[in-house]
Amino acid sequence: xxxxxxxxxxxxxxxxxxxxxxxxxxxxxxxxxxxxxxxxxxxxxxxxxxxxxxxxxxxxxxxxxxxxxxxxxxxxxxxxxxxxxxxxxxxxxxxxxxxxxxxxxxxxxxxxxxxxxxxxxxxxxxxxxxxxxxxxxxxxxxxxxxxxxxxxxxxxxxxxxxxxxxxxxxxxxxxxxxxxxxxxxxxxxxxxxxxxxxxxxxxxxxxxxxxxxxxxxxxxxxxxxxxxxxxxxxxxxxxxxxxxxxxxxxxxxxxxxxxxxxxxxxxxxxxxxx
Amino acid sequence: xxxxxxxxxxxxxxxxxxxxxxxxxxxxxxxxxxxxxxxxxxxxxxxxxxxxxxxxxxxxxxxxxxxxxxxxxxxxxxxxxxxxxxxxxxxxxxxxxxxxxxxxxxxxxxxxxxxxxxxxxxxxxxxxxxxxxxxxxxxxxxxxxxxxxxxxxxxxxxxxxxxxxxxxxxxxxxxxxxxxxxxxxxxxxxxxxxxxxxxxxxxxxxxxxxxxxxxxxxxxxxxxxxxxxxxxxxxxxxxxxxxxxxxxxxxxxxxxxxxxxxxxxxxxxxxxxxxxxxxxxxxxxxxxxxxxxxxxxxxxxxxxxxxxxxxxxxxxxxxxxxxxxxxxxxxx
Numbered sequence: 001x002x003x004x005x006x007x008x009x010x011x012x013x014x015x016x017x018x019x020x021x022x023x024x025x026x027x028x029x030x031x032x033x034x035x036x037x038x039x040x041x042x043x044x045x046x047x048x049x050x051x052x053x054x055x056x057x058x059x060x061x062x063x064x065x066x067x068x069x070x071x072x073x074x075x076x077x078x079x080x081x082x083x084x085x086x087x088x089x090x091x092x093x094x095x096x097x098x099x100x101x102x103x104x105x106x107x108x109x110x111x112x113x114x115x116x117x118x119x120x121x122x123x124x125x126x127x128x129x130x131x132x133x134x135x136x137x138x139x140x141x142x143x144x145x146x147x148x149x150x151x152x153x154x155x156x157x158x159x160x161x162x163x164x165x166x167x168x169x170x171x172x173x174x175x176x177x178x179x180x181x182x183x184x185x186x187x188x189x190x191x192x193x194x195x196x197x198x199x200x201x202x203x204x205x206x207x208x209x210x211x212x213x214x215x216x217x218x219x220x221x222x223x224x225x226x227x228x229x230x231x232x233x234x235x236x237x238x239x240x241x242x243x244x245x246x247x248x249x250x251x252x253x254x255x256x257x258x259x260x261x262x263x264x265x266x267x268x269x270x271x272x273x274x
Numbered sequence: 275x276x277x278x279x280x281x282x283x284x285x286x287x288x289x290x291x292x293x294x295x296x297x298x299x300x301x302x303x304x305x306x307x308x309x310x311x312x313x314x315x316x317x318x319x320x321x322x323x324x325x326x327x328x329x330x331x332x333x334x335x336x337x338x339x340x341x342x343x344x345x346x347x348x349x350x351x352x353x354x355x356x357x358x359x360x361x362x363x364x365x366x367x368x369x370x371x372x373x374x375x376x377x378x379x380x381x382x383x384x385x386x387x388x389x390x391x392x393x394x395x396x397x398x399x400x401x402x403x404x405x406x407x408x409x410x411x412x413x414x415x416x417x418x419x420x421x422x423x424x425x426x427x428x429x430x431x432x433x434x435x436x437x438x439x440x441x442x443x444x445x446x447x448x449x450x451x452x453x454x455x456x457x458x459x460x461x462x463x464x465x466x467x468x469x470x471x472x473x474x475x476x477x478x479x480x481x482x483x484x485x486x487x488x489x490x491x492x493x494x495x496x497x498x499x500x501x502x503x504x505x506x507x508x509x510x511x512x513x514x515x516x517x518x519x520x521x522x523x524x525x526x527x528x529x530x531x532x533x534x535x536x537x538x539x540x541x542x543x544x545x546x547x548x549x550x551x552x553x554x555x556x557x558x559x560x561x562x563x564x565x566x567x568x569x570x571x572x573x574x575x576x577x578x579x580x581x582x583x584x585x586x587x588x589x590x591x592x593x594x595x596x597x598x599x600x601x602x603x604x605x606x
Binding site: 170 | 324326345346347351352353355356357359360361362363372373376377420424
């Protein structure tokens with residue numbers, strides 16, 4: 001239903017939207033501001049105007065190598081996402097196009113694993129990693145991150161696939177397409193936007209995962225999350241350096257997120273709005 | 275060739291028996307329409323023939339070959355879906371070419387067949403467009419184009435016109451009938467619209483709750499409906515069905531008078547009544563008359579008939595065209 005929106009309402013909505021956006025963004029903004037302060041300024045109290053010094057960045061770089069954890073983050077995030085897609089695409093296809101009586105239950109069960117606090121399974125997973133030699137390996141963490149995010153990936157793809165009309169697949173079958181032809185020529189091209197937004201979101205989730213990456217790594221497989229954590233101890237807290245490390249850690253994903261925001265919004269709201 | 279036989283075909287979804295047991299012969303080149311109210315199993319029956327659903331029991335054969343267990347692609351049938359089911363990411367040309375590409379034909383042959391189909395269906399100027407840029411009627415023609423390039427042994431249409439507006443539906447109805455004459459291929463057409471069934475079919479199959487109620491030519495079904503269900507379903511407007519003393523007078527449990535077989539007069543006749551609503555269509559007038567003896571009757575009268583709400587009129591059914599039905603609902 002069309003409704004006339006007055007200028008007043010428009011201005012009001014815009015102001016409220018900006019306030020909410022700034023509130024959400026503020027922690028990140030303040031991290032960036034703090035990273036541009038000296039350590040003295042950083043602990044001095046609340047201030048939005050830094051002295052624009054890059055000494056913290058230099059210190060962070062000289063103390064710790066940024067490149068290795070960065071590469072680890074890339075490998076873990078991209079690797080676990082690709083693995084998750086390989087497992088989740090067939091699973092979501094099966095559930096979306098050939099649902100059984102138990103499909104809904106299986107989906108709920110998958111999601112329920114995300115409701116459990118990670119720390120509840122820390123001991124068994126720690127022991128498994130310790131006993132199988134996976135501790136502080138990129139391979140072990142990639143598998144673990146894949147498993148952690150798998151329920152969300154399956155859910156997102158399932159929601160997306162459900163929007164593809166089954167009649168189109170049936171038409172392909174009538175037109176003589178084999179199962180492979182049906183997937184390659186019809187399903188995949190139609191599902192590309194959904195797969196892309198799932199991929200982007202999962203990379204972000206894996207990039208930011210900090211509980212397991214910090215618990216199960218020391219140096220070899222440590223990604224950027226562990227890199228940040230290394231600045232909170234043991235020499236005491238250094239706010240400016242910690243902020244610089246955080247900014248360096250989130251910068252790549254922030255830039256990626258900025259360029260793919262259209263895809264992300266579509267992926268996250270798919271099925272909710274038509 | 276396109277002779278299709280169904281023998282004792284049964285389909286159940288879990289405990290629900292959708293198609294109890296169907297036997298049907300469709301001759302080569304026939305235009306057969308499956309008609310019935312929604313949920314009567316007509317689409318399921320079509321999907322069983324297509325191979326998109328598996329039969330629970332019974333056999334389906336095409337040109338004498340048992341295809342019951344075969345995949346849809348192997349049955350050499352083409353289907354046009356209600357939603358058109360075009361591939362949205364492909365151009366019109368690629369949509370039409372898709373079945374040929376799947377069949378592994380060479381590009382030159384594909385191009386020739388696609389341009390020929392496009393010419394027949396008036397799509398030549400739209401070949402490079404995507405389905406999203408076409409109107410409903412054009413999309414439906416693309417779907418038909420995709421079906422005809424394969425030269426299938428039969429075409430299956432699943433309510434292909436129900437998404438179109440009334441005017442376009444009339445045009446497309448003619449186009450499909452014309453296509454049937456041109457190609458001479460067997461066509462099976464599913465619809466809930468009895469006008470489509472009457473105007474297009476060589477043979478109508480009336481379905482109700484998964485059972486075949488009657489099979490026959492449109493005029494056979496119109497003239498001699500086998501039971502009350504067919505009598506009420508075929509013909510527009512619907513046949514007036516009356517029980518009680520007027521039926522007993524004709525030795526039946528129920529009698530049926532078609533609206534066009536009742537004479538209406540402002541001076542004399544068999545049953546007196548008052549005019550309720552008179553629907554003036556120009557060529558005809560449908561007059562709803564409330565009578566004491568028969569209840570409300572729908573009568574088809576001349577377009578110029580000067581009757582209005584509340585007028586007293588007399589109705590006289592044509593005695594030669596009264597349909598009589600027994601206790602079991604079957605025609606007497």
